[in-house]
Amino acid sequence: MSTDRPDAPGLTLLVHRPGENPVRWHTGMANVEHRVPIGPATTFNAGSVAKQITAHLVLLAARESLIHLHQPAADLLLRLQLTDVTIADLITHTSGLRDAESLLSLAGMRDLDHYTAADLRTLAYRQRERAVPEGQFLYSNTNYLLLAELLETVHGTALPDLARRRIFDPLGMNATRYQADPRDIVPDAAAAYQPAGDCWRHTQPPVALPGPGTLFTTAGDLNRWLGHLHEQWQQGKSSLPYGGEVDYRSADHQPHLYGPGLYADLRPGHTAVFHYGHEHGFSAATHLTRDGQRVVCLANTTNLAADHAAAAVLRKLDEHPGQGLEELMPLAAAESARRPSKAAEEGREASEGQPHHEIGRFTCDQVPGILRLTRTGNMLHLWRRGSPDHLASAGPITWTGNGYTLTLPRDTVEVENFTLDLDRAPGLTYIRLRPT
Incomplete structure (x- = not known):
C-alpha cells in the first residue's frame, strides 16, 4: 500500500x-x-x-x-x-452531449497520442441530437x-x-x-x-x-x-x-x-x-x-x-x-487504497491462443474511425488501431468491458449493426461497413 x-x-x-x-x-x-x-x-x-x-x-x-x-x-x-x-x-x-474524450478512444486514439481541445470540440460539434x-x-x-x-x-x-x-x-x-x-x-x-x-x-x-x-x-x-x-x-x-x-x-x-x-x-x-x-x-x-x-x-x-x-x-x-x-x-x-481490476487481463488470458472469428468492420456517424469486431469462444473483441478490448457476455445480446456495454441485434445471423453505450457517451449506433 x-x-x-x-x-x-x-x-x-x-x-x-x-x-x-x-x-x-x-x-x-x-x-x-x-x-x-x-x-x-x-x-x-x-x-x-x-x-x-x-x-x-x-x-x-x-x-x-x-x-x-x-x-x-x-x-x-x-x-x-x-x-x-x-x-x-x-x-x-x-x-x-456525449463526452468527447470517450469518443476519441473509439476513434483509435491511444493513451500517448497527442490531442487538443480543438480536437475534442470538433467531436462535440459533430453531435446532432441529445444522447x-x-x-x-x-x-x-x-x-x-x-x-x-x-x-x-x-x-x-x-x-x-x-x-x-x-x-x-x-x-x-x-x-x-x-x-x-x-x-x-x-x-x-x-x-x-x-x-x-x-x-x-x-x-x-x-x-x-x-x-x-x-x-x-x-x-x-x-x-x-x-x-x-x-x-x-x-x-x-x-x-x-x-x-x-x-x-x-x-x-x-x-x-x-x-x-x-x-x-x-x-x-x-x-x-x-x-x-x-x-x-x-x-x-x-x-x-x-x-x-x-x-x-x-x-x-x-x-x-x-x-x-x-x-x-x-x-x-x-x-x-x-x-x-x-x-x-x-x-x-x-x-483506507483510500484501490484494488486494481483484473478483468481485462483475465479476458486477454481467456482468449489467448484461440482463433478469432471475424464478425465485421463498423462505422458511426458521430465518431471518426472504424471499429472491428471479432469473437473467440464466449468472448467478443472490439478492435481499434490493432488493439482489442475483451468483452464478456452479460446477457443474451449484451457484452460488457472496459467501461461500456455493447448490444447486438436480436435473432440475426450476420451482425449488421450494434449499439455502444459508454459510461459518458451512450447510444452510439455502429453500422457494418460494406466493401466498395
Missing part, C-alpha cells in the same frame, strides 16, 4: 474545521525518480474539481449581463448543432470544455488568464494555474504514477484541456477557494451555493444533486457541496459543509483514491469528534 511506503507516490490531506487552523498531512513522493517528497507546496492536477472554477466564471459573466444562463449556447458557440441546449444545461450536465432525453443528467467533460470556449468568446481571453485575473490572484491562490499546453512547466508539480510490478510508471498523456481539467493546485490553495465559496454560500439566500442562479438537478450519484460544478448533499445535518476528480493518475476531492468545514485531498497514483480518503476523513470525524486530526488523517489515508 502506498501510504506505507515513503519511497512511493502518495497524497496530501487538509482538514479545516470552523474556528480552527487548517491541519495538513502528507505522505509519499511527488517525484519518485528524483526522490522529491510531497509537501505543502506540491501542486497536483485537480481534474474535475476544476469545474467549479469554470462554473463560477460563467456565473460572473451572467451577473455582469455578458450572457444569460437560459439562452441557447449556440448563440455564442456557432458550430454547436444542438440549438436547444442552454448555457445552464452545459453547467448542470443536462445538455445530452439522453432532454433534462436528463449525463456527466460529460464536453460541457465544460464548451463553457471554457464560451468564456473565451465573451471575454476575448483564454480561460487560464481569465481565472488568474478574476479568481486566483484576488484569493492569493499563487500556486494555482492551468497547464494550457502539456509542454508548459508547472512549478512544484507532482508527477502521476501507476504501479508496474515492483516499480512505477508515468501515467500523464501529452494533452492539456483547460475547462474540465488540467488545473494544477495545492491543498492550501483549494482551501482558500473553498473559503471563498463558503462566503458566497453565506451571502446567498439559497440553501446551496449559487442556488438562486442555477437550479441543482438530479445527478448520477443519488441522492445527490448537481449544480454549478458541484455535487450537493442535502441530508439533514450533512448539508454539503463536493466534487471529485480523476485525471490520468491524479485524483482529487474537495468537500465543504454548510457550517464551513473543509476537506481537501490530492493524490498522484492510480492505487490511491482521493475521494475515498476524503470520505474516510469525514466518516472518522463523525465517529471520533474529539480525536486529534493528526491521528485520524493517516488512518483515513490508509
Whole structure:
C-alpha cells in the first residue's frame, strides 16, 4: 500500500474545521525518480474539481449581463448543432452531449497520442441530437470544455488568464494555474504514477484541456477557494451555493444533486457541496459543509483514491469528534487504497491462443474511425488501431468491458449493426461497413 511506503507516490490531506487552523498531512513522493517528497507546496492536477472554477466564471459573466444562463449556447458557440441546449444545461450536465474524450478512444486514439481541445470540440460539434432525453443528467467533460470556449468568446481571453485575473490572484491562490499546453512547466508539480510490478510508471498523456481539467493546485490553495465559496454560500439566500442562479438537478450519484460544478448533499445535518476528480493518475476531492468545514485531498497514483480518503476523513470525524486530526488523517489515508481490476487481463488470458472469428468492420456517424469486431469462444473483441478490448457476455445480446456495454441485434445471423453505450457517451449506433 502506498501510504506505507515513503519511497512511493502518495497524497496530501487538509482538514479545516470552523474556528480552527487548517491541519495538513502528507505522505509519499511527488517525484519518485528524483526522490522529491510531497509537501505543502506540491501542486497536483485537480481534474474535475476544476469545474467549479469554470462554473463560477460563467456565473460572473451572467451577473455582469455578458450572457444569460437560459439562452441557447449556440448563440455564442456557432458550430454547436444542438440549438436547444442552454448555457445552464452545459453547467448542470443536462445538455445530452456525449463526452468527447470517450469518443476519441473509439476513434483509435491511444493513451500517448497527442490531442487538443480543438480536437475534442470538433467531436462535440459533430453531435446532432441529445444522447439522453432532454433534462436528463449525463456527466460529460464536453460541457465544460464548451463553457471554457464560451468564456473565451465573451471575454476575448483564454480561460487560464481569465481565472488568474478574476479568481486566483484576488484569493492569493499563487500556486494555482492551468497547464494550457502539456509542454508548459508547472512549478512544484507532482508527477502521476501507476504501479508496474515492483516499480512505477508515468501515467500523464501529452494533452492539456483547460475547462474540465488540467488545473494544477495545492491543498492550501483549494482551501482558500473553498473559503471563498463558503462566503458566497453565506451571502446567498439559497440553501446551496449559487442556488438562486442555477437550479441543482438530479445527478448520477443519488441522492445527490448537481449544480454549478458541484455535487450537493442535502441530508439533514450533512448539508454539503463536493466534487471529485480523476485525471490520468491524479485524483482529487474537495468537500465543504454548510457550517464551513473543509476537506481537501490530492493524490498522484492510480492505487490511491482521493475521494475515498476524503470520505474516510469525514466518516472518522463523525465517529471520533474529539480525536486529534493528526491521528485520524493517516488512518483515513490508509483506507483510500484501490484494488486494481483484473478483468481485462483475465479476458486477454481467456482468449489467448484461440482463433478469432471475424464478425465485421463498423462505422458511426458521430465518431471518426472504424471499429472491428471479432469473437473467440464466449468472448467478443472490439478492435481499434490493432488493439482489442475483451468483452464478456452479460446477457443474451449484451457484452460488457472496459467501461461500456455493447448490444447486438436480436435473432440475426450476420451482425449488421450494434449499439455502444459508454459510461459518458451512450447510444452510439455502429453500422457494418460494406466493401466498395
